[in-house]
Structures are given as structure tokens and as C-alpha cells.
Amino acid sequence: xxxxxxxxxxxxxxxxxxxxxxxxxxxxxxxxxxxxxxxxxxxxxxxxxxxxxxxxxxxxxxxxxxxxxxxxxxxxxxxxxxxxxxxxxxxxxxxxxxxxxxxxxxxxxxxxxxxxxxxxxxxxxxxxxxxxxxxxxxxxxxxxxxxxxxxxxxxxxxxxxxxxxxxxxxxxxxxxxxxxxxxxxxxxx
Amino acid sequence: xxxxxxxxxxxxxxxxxxxxxxxxxxxxxxxxxxxxxxxxxxxxxxxxxxxxxxxxxxxxxxxxxxxxxxxxxxxxxxxxxxxxxxxxxxxxxxxxxxxxxxxxxxxxxxxxxxxxxxxxxxxxxxxxxxxxxxxxxxxxxxxxxxxxxxxxxxxxxxxxxxxxxxxxxxxxxxxxxxxxxxxxxxxxxxxxxxxxxxxxxxxxxxxxxxxxxxxxxxxxxxxxxxxxxxxxxxx
Numbered sequence: 001x002x003x004x005x006x007x008x009x010x011x012x013x014x015x016x017x018x019x020x021x022x023x024x025x026x027x028x029x030x031x032x033x034x035x036x037x038x039x040x041x042x043x044x045x046x047x048x049x050x051x052x053x054x055x056x057x058x059x060x061x062x063x064x065x066x067x068x069x070x071x072x073x074x075x076x077x078x079x080x081x082x083x084x085x086x087x088x089x090x091x092x093x094x095x096x097x098x099x100x101x102x103x104x105x106x107x108x109x110x111x112x113x114x115x116x117x118x119x120x121x122x123x124x125x126x127x128x129x130x131x132x133x134x135x136x137x138x139x140x141x142x143x144x145x146x147x148x149x150x151x152x153x154x155x156x157x158x159x160x161x162x163x164x165x166x167x168x169x170x171x172x173x174x175x176x177x178x179x180x181x182x183x184x185x186x187x188x189x
Numbered sequence: 190x191x192x193x194x195x196x197x198x199x200x201x202x203x204x205x206x207x208x209x210x211x212x213x214x215x216x217x218x219x220x221x222x223x224x225x226x227x228x229x230x231x232x233x234x235x236x237x238x239x240x241x242x243x244x245x246x247x248x249x250x251x252x253x254x255x256x257x258x259x260x261x262x263x264x265x266x267x268x269x270x271x272x273x274x275x276x277x278x279x280x281x282x283x284x285x286x287x288x289x290x291x292x293x294x295x296x297x298x299x300x301x302x303x304x305x306x307x308x309x310x311x312x313x314x315x316x317x318x319x320x321x322x323x324x325x326x327x328x329x330x331x332x333x334x335x336x337x338x339x340x341x342x343x344x345x346x347x348x349x350x351x352x353x354x355x356x357x358x359x360x361x362x363x364x365x366x367x368x369x370x371x372x373x374x375x376x377x378x379x380x381x382x383x384x385x386x387x388x389x390x391x392x393x394x395x396x397x398x399x400x401x402x403x404x405x406x407x408x409x410x411x412x413x414x415x416x417x418x419x420x421x422x423x424x
Contacts, residue, residue, distance in 0.1 A: 029226065051233060168198075
């Protein structure tokens with residue numbers, strides 16, 4: 001039997017049934033959190049951003065188009081929320097420095113686990129990804145983990161499928177050159 | 190990165206290093222948010238869901254949305270009109286008929302308004318009112334069918350199904366209700382549909398019901414109820 005779709009739930013939220021937002025939150029908050037964490041490298045700030053994303057969804061539910069794709073719409077909001085946050089953080093750089101930042105220690109810890117699992121390169125890949133401009137990180141993260149086709153990815157990025165594909169290839173080329181610069185050799189060396 | 194699966198976006202890079210990077214990203218470990226996130230979200234959602242004073246007042250008055258206020262205004266105007274009519278000479282049959290028609294229209298718009306209300310209890314009330322006139326009013330029958338097939342509250346759906354009564358035999362209503370039966374997840378809704386078909390359905394609909402029961406589409410208890418009822422009818 002088929003579950004109620006995200007698109008149906010957001011329509012009900014728009015109709016005034018805010019309880020349906022809880023179902024959408026349960027379905028998607030982890031994915032939004034991981035996206036925000038990738039962008040901010042800060043756990044508690046990412047959790048605050050997730051709250052902002054879902055409250056913005058509640059506020060703007062009426063503007064969701066009935067022929068739209070909820071997940072793209074949601075990540076479009078998440079993208080804007082995190083970009084706003086990053087811009088503010090750049091303007092006031094001292095505020096985000098606390099022990100909740102994903103620091104080198106966390107990276108080392110992750111690295112140790114991954115070495116044990118035989119995937120040492122993973123940590124280097126994540127370091128290279130984190131060094132990319134926000135827009136490139138967003139394209140790669142959303143494309144790699146959230147969407148199955150370029151049409152949906154394009155909607156989340158606010159562009160068409162063809163542009164999304166071009167942006168993805170550019171972002172991956174940048175990731176490759178960043179990885180090579182950081183570690184001296186390309187990943188396939 | 191979703192919870193249990195990674196969607197597969199097609200990415201074919203000409204550079205093998207890019208392809209390897211793409212593949213390596215698939216192994217990234219997933220970090221869980223703290224329990225604080227969920228607690229905070231539900232606290233904020235509860236706060237955001239609190240009705241405003243205006244909404245509470247509308248609820249208290251029994252109106253919701255613009256249609257409710259329009260209906261209330263129409264009632265007042267109609268009352269004033271009726272008062273004037275009855276103070277005029279009593280032999281004006283045409284005006285009385287016009288008044289009757291106005292009352293009927295008002296009643297219809299009240300039912301349609303209730304069927305679209307945000308509050309489930311008011312929609313349920315609308316369903317009960319609609320049950321009396323759905324047989325003779327196509328627009329209300331359509332609105333009732335919409336409640337039966339799309340309402341988010343199972344009790345409203347099942348009440349609307351019951352209210353459709355003998356209309357299950359009409360081709361359009363019958364087809365949509367049978368389609369609903371194939372998709373309905375709620376046993377409450379399934380039961381209401383099954384009862385309706387068993388009571389008023391055509392022989393084709395009964396046969397389809399038997400198929401759905403045999404194929405495991407229906408809740409096991411309801412499937413047994415269907416089997417028992419159809420066997421009893423055959424005997």
C-alpha cells in the first residue's frame with residue numbers, strides 16, 4: 001500500500017493542518033541536517049538551520065506549486081537558509097567558534113575509523129569537498145546524496161536540468177583539482 | 190544522504206579521477222542530529238500552530254474562512270428580506286417561491302462550505318447534511334465523493350462513503366469508490382467501502398470485491414468479512 005506523498009502532505013500543511021509538517025520533518029530532517037552540516041561544519045548551528053528550514057516551509061507552504069517536487073523545493077529553501085547563514089558568519093566571523101565545530105579532531109577521529117575500515121582516502125575527499133566554494137559543495141552534496149535525476153536537482157538549485165548537469169561537472173572538476181592540490185597526487189594515482 | 194539509501198544520480202566523468210571521487214563520496218558516513226533538534230522542532234511547531242485570537246473568534250462563531258463570513262452575511266440579509274416579505278400582502282406566491290429558492294441555495298452553500306472546512310468535525314457535519322441531498326444534487330454528490338476519496342481524516346472519509354449510499358451503482362461514483370478501495374490504507378475506510386458495496390453494489394462490483402479479498406489487498410479481517418458475507422449471500 002502506498003504512503004501519503006510529500007507533495008500531498010505539504011498541500012495539507014498549506015490547507016492549515018500543521019501536524020502534517022511533523023511527518024515531513026520525520027522523513028527529511030536528517031537529510032537536511034547533513035546538508036547543513038556539510039555547509040557549516042558546525043553541529044548546533046546546523047540543528048538551528050534545520051529548524052529555520054522547516055519553519056520556513058510552514059510559512060511558505062501556500063507557495064508550493066501543486067505540480068512541484070517537494071524535496072527539490074525543500075532543498076531550495078535549505079540552500080537559501082544555509083547561504084544566508086554563511087554570509088552572516090563571514091560578516092561576523094568570531095561567533096561560530098566553539099567546541100561544536102567539526103574540527104580537525106573530529107576529522108582525525110573519522111579518519112581513524114575509516115582507515116580501520118579500509119577507506120583512508122575518504123577523509124581526504126571530505127577535506128577537499130569542505131574546501132570548495134559553498135555553491136560547488138551544494139551541487140555535489142545534493143547531486144550525490146539526494147536526487148536521482150538532473151531535473152529534480154535543477155529544481156533544487158533553481159535552474160534547469162541541463163544547467164544542473166554542467167554545474168555538477170564543473171564542481172566535480174574543481175573537487176578533483178582541489179584534492180590533487182591538497183594531497184599532491186590525484187585520487188587515482 | 191538519505192537514511193537508508195543513496196539515490197543514484199547518473200554521473201559519467203571523462204576523467205577517471207573525477208569518477209573515482211564520485212564513487213568515494215558514496216562511502217561517506219552519516220552523522221545523526223542530537224535529540225535536541227526534534228524536541229526544539231516540536232516545541233516551535235506547537236507554538237506556530239497556536240490559533241490567533243481572530244481564528245479562535247471565528248471558530249467560536251462557527252465560521253471559517255471567507256465563505257463562512259459570506260454565508261453569515263447572506264443569512265442576515267435573507268432574514269431581513271423575509272421579514273419585509275411577510276410584512277407585505279400575503280398573496281405574493283412568486284416572491285414566496287423565490288424566497289424558498291434562496292433558502293435552498295443558502296442551504297447548499299452552507300453544506301458545500303462545511304464540506305470544505307478546515308476542521309474535521311465541521312466537515313463531518315457537512316457530510317451528514319450532504320447525505321440527505323446528494324441523491325438529487327450533483328454538485329453536492331461530487332463534493333461528497335471528494336471527501337470520500339481525498340479527506341485526510343479516515344472517519345470523515347468513511348462517513349462520506351456511507352453517505353454516498355445507493356450512488357455506488359452509478360458508473361462514475363462506483364468506479365471512483367472501487368478505485369479508492371484498491372488504495373485505501375485505513376481499515377476504517379476499507380470497512381465502510383466494503384459495507385457500501387455489499388449493501389448496494391452491482392454484481393460486477395461484488396465480483397471485484399471478492400478478487401480484492403482473495404488477492405490480499407484488503408485487511409485480513411475485512412477480507413474474512415467479505416468472504417463470509419458473499420458466501421452467505423450465495424447460500
